[in-house]
Amino acid sequence: MEMEADMNTSHHNxxxxxxxxxxxxxxxxxxxxxxxxxxxxxSLKLDVDIISGTSGLLFxxxxxxxxxxxxxxxxxxxxxxxxxALKFGGAFINSLIIALVSTVLTLIIGCMAAYALVRxxxxxxxxxxxxxxxxxxxxxxxxxxxxxxLWNNEFCIDKATxxxxxxxxxxxxxxxxxxxxxxxxxxxxxxxxxxxxxIWILQSFIVQxxxxxxxxARMDGAGSFQVFxxxxxxxxxxxxxAAAIFTFRIAWNEYLLAxxxxxxxxxxxxxxxxxxxxxxxxxxxxxxxxxxxxxIPPIIFTLFASRQIITGMTAGAVxx
Amino acid sequence: xxxxxxxxxxxxxxxxxxxHGISLEMSDAEFTVLVGPSGCGKSTTLRMIAGLETxxxxxxxxxxxxxxxxxxxDRDLAMVFQDYALYPHMNVANNMSFALxxxxxxxxxxxxxxxxxxxxxxxxxxxxxxxxxxxGGQRQRVAMGRALTRDSSTFLFDEPLSNLDAKLRTQMxxxxxxxxxxxxxxxxxxxxxxxxxMTLADRIVVMHDGHIQQQGAPEELYKNPVNKFVAGFLGTPxxxxxxxTIESQGDFTYLTGxxxxxxxxxxxxxxxxxxxxxxxxxxxRPSDLVxxxxxxxxxxxxxxVDIAEYIGAQSVLICHCGNQKVMVxxxxxxxxxxxxxxxxxxxxxxLHLFNPSxxxxxxxxxxxxxxxxxxxxxxxxx
Numbered sequence: 001m002e003m004e005a006d007m008n009t010s011h012h013n014x015x016x017x018x019x020x021x022x023x024x025x026x027x028x029x030x031x032x033x034x035x036x037x038x039x040x041x042x043s044l045k046l047d048v049d050i051i052s053g054t055s056g057l058l059f060x061x062x063x064x065x066x067x068x069x070x071x072x073x074x075x076x077x078x079x080x081x082x083x084x085a086l087k088f089g090g091a092f093i094n095s096l097i098i099a100l101v102s103t104v105l106t107l108i109i110g111c112m113a114a115y116a117l118v119r120x121x122x123x124x125x126x127x128x129x130x131x132x133x134x135x136x137x138x139x140x141x142x143x144x145x146x147x148x149x150l151w152n153n154e155f156c157i158d159k160a161t162x163x164x165x166x167x168x169x170x171x172x173x174x175x176x177x178x179x180x181x182x183x184x185x186x187x188x189x190x191x192x193x194x195x196x197x198x199i200w201i202l203q204s205f206i207v208q209x210x211x212x213x214x215x216x217a218r219m220d221g222a223g224s225f226q227v228f229x230x231x232x233x234x235x236x237x238x239x240x241x242a243a244a245i246f247t248f249r250i251a252w253n254e255y256l257l258a259x260x261x262x263x264x265x266x267x268x269x270x271x272x273x274x275x276x277x278x279x280x281x282x283x284x285x286x287x288x289x290x291x292x293x294x295x296i297p298p299i300i301f302t303l304f305a306s307r308q309i310i311t312g313m314t315a316g317a318v319x320x
Numbered sequence: 321x322x323x324x325x326x327x328x329x330x331x332x333x334x335x336x337x338x339x340h341g342i343s344l345e346m347s348d349a350e351f352t353v354l355v356g357p358s359g360c361g362k363s364t365t366l367r368m369i370a371g372l373e374t375x376x377x378x379x380x381x382x383x384x385x386x387x388x389x390x391x392x393x394d395r396d397l398a399m400v401f402q403d404y405a406l407y408p409h410m411n412v413a414n415n416m417s418f419a420l421x422x423x424x425x426x427x428x429x430x431x432x433x434x435x436x437x438x439x440x441x442x443x444x445x446x447x448x449x450x451x452x453x454x455x456g457g458q459r460q461r462v463a464m465g466r467a468l469t470r471d472s473s474t475f476l477f478d479e480p481l482s483n484l485d486a487k488l489r490t491q492m493x494x495x496x497x498x499x500x501x502x503x504x505x506x507x508x509x510x511x512x513x514x515x516x517x518m519t520l521a522d523r524i525v526v527m528h529d530g531h532i533q534q535q536g537a538p539e540e541l542y543k544n545p546v547n548k549f550v551a552g553f554l555g556t557p558x559x560x561x562x563x564x565t566i567e568s569q570g571d572f573t574y575l576t577g578x579x580x581x582x583x584x585x586x587x588x589x590x591x592x593x594x595x596x597x598x599x600x601x602x603x604x605r606p607s608d609l610v611x612x613x614x615x616x617x618x619x620x621x622x623x624x625v626d627i628a629e630y631i632g633a634q635s636v637l638i639c640h641c642g643n644q645k646v647m648v649x650x651x652x653x654x655x656x657x658x659x660x661x662x663x664x665x666x667x668x669x670x671l672h673l674f675n676p677s678x679x680x681x682x683x684x685x686x687x688x689x690x691x692x693x694x695x696x697x698x699x700x701x702x
Binding site for chain 2 (some may be wrong): 214215217
């Protein structure tokens with residue numbers, strides 16, 4: 001009887017709430033999609049149109065901004081541009097290299113570390129586990145100055161040594177070979193930054209893998225690495241995907257550290273965009289176009305990775 | 321089949337010793353059941369044989385070769401887990417072939433082996449399903465199939481039926497018995513269910529508190545338990561225990577307790593000849609009590625019947641003898657009135673006698689003879 005009454009009220013409430021509920025949904029959708037629509041619209045306008053404020057969605061679309069943004073990798077001559085100042089293509093490739101490599105390395109190191117922390121008993125285990133989270137508490141801005149100093153002055157190979165000479169001969173440049181300004185330098189700091197979180201999130205997934213599965217695999221003749229790669233890893237795929245999305249997104253968006261640690265040849269897209277704003281001229285159209293281009297890889301990556309997130313992966317393994 | 325031998329197997333977790341030197345020898349292709357209440361160390365023993373737990377002291381021998389330092393994969397054992405432990409990301413065929421694939425056996429051989437085992441267990445229609453799409457019984461069968469494809473010399477079972485519902489358990493028990501007939505391998509089976517132990521085992525090993533209490537054929541253990549624990553553990557409903565004092569009155573000796581007084585016959589007197597204590601514990605199987613209104617008071621118990629549990633052909637009566645609870649198992653058509661004081665007779669040779677201080681059984685004279693005979697002929701009676 002009581003349940004029936006409950007159902008009645010809830011049904012009643014649902015009916016009454018519907019208009020407000022939909023209004024809320026519309027607001028939410030506008031808030032999340034609005035800026036993207038605005039960016040897309042503006043990226044297809046000329047600067048004149050943007051600034052003059054003849055706003056609205058009625059305008060003659062142009063791909064000029066995209067041409068400007070991609071001038072260094074487009075195979076044809078661009079009419080409206082005398083000189084290709086914006087090296088978006090190069091920066092885009094830099095961003096891809098840095099984000100992908102740092103994501104892959106973070107996941108490889110992270111899943112192994114997480115497995116060890118969960119399954120093995122060793123000295124200093126709790127300390128390691130605790131410090132992984134501690135590192136997360138330090139804001140990247142604090143790291144910036146010391147890392148800049150270290151990358152420029154400490155982790156260098158003297159140009160007088162044969163190895164330093166070889167690198168200089170191959171890649172060119174002056175001075176000692178340092179981490180600063182290289183892809184590796186940025187990748188390294190991104191790995192250090194993301195690793196704690198990845199370890200932490202993967203730990204919670206590994207804990208859920210029933211120990212009996214690993215024991216069964218050991219009885220079936222699997223060694224430690226086979227247990228890890230053939231049993232544990234496939235089962236924590238959703239965790240890996242979530243961690244990958246997170247890591248890739250951070251590495252793709254990161255501005256502060258990349259701006260200090262990259263040089264002209266290794267700068268990433270976020271830095272390029274900001275560099276495009278000078279005090280004399282803000283090329284809104286080009287910024288919007290680069291913004292749109294910047295958004296595409298994470299979207300593709302997220303769509304791809306999120307397909308791996310299937311809940312209930314361990315269902316049916318053991319009787320719950 | 322290799323011969324498995326445990327020698328003084330001991331397990332400690334920190335300072336707590338939970339297995340106190342288990343020594344056991346299993347015969348060729350024998351179905352050995354380790355049985356005992358939870359926490360008795362039976363699963364730990366099995367896991368030590370499997371190599372999933374380290375050995376604190378003692379040694380495990382397979383064919384005379386010490387193996388306690390070997391990894392599980394080097395021991396040639398297959399194991400069925402209590403919770404099935406099927407790999408959820410692999411289908412049934414891949415679950416069953418996992419070990420063979422690790423051994424890098426040829427594809428054809430693997431396929432043939434899978435088909436053979438799946439056929440035997442009735443799993444052929446499910447080979448491409450994931451474990452999540454199977455019922456409990458089917459999962460259990462896959463778990464067994466995975467062990468069978470291995471073709472190891474020895475199978476270990478860790479309470480494989482305990483997660484199934486009662487009906488399925490009975491069915492799977494029968495299937496296990498059937499498989500047992502077809503597969504001639506060493507099998508070590510752990511369970512807390514004494515019915516499983518009785519029905520499946522060639523040899524039962526009863527464990528309690530990290531010690532082996534008794535081992536032998538099911539019938540042997542049921543008929544001649546060496547102590548009160550084994551007597552009470554095996555058999556449903558469990559054995560009744562009544563405390564009594566030994567009293568001499570005139571020419572006769574009586575076992576007298578709360579609500580009964582049994583007159584000892586000659587074999588019983590001989591049995592008690594070396595027993596000096598005045599107190600004694602009587603063990604009576606519920607099925608040994610027979611409803612007999614005309615029985616003599618010196619060979620019967622007078623019981624007040626409180627509850628009759630109807631099971632079918634048999635009924636279990638829960639009665640009181642003085643202040644002590646007594647269970648009786650009899651045919652359901654026996655005319656019984658609840659709440660009445662009724663007389664149940666018994667044969668004195670069916671009586672089990674225990675020393676209440678150390679709980680050891682006082683054996684029947686025939687059994688003592690038998691023991692001497694077996695010992696001289698080299699049988700392993702404990």
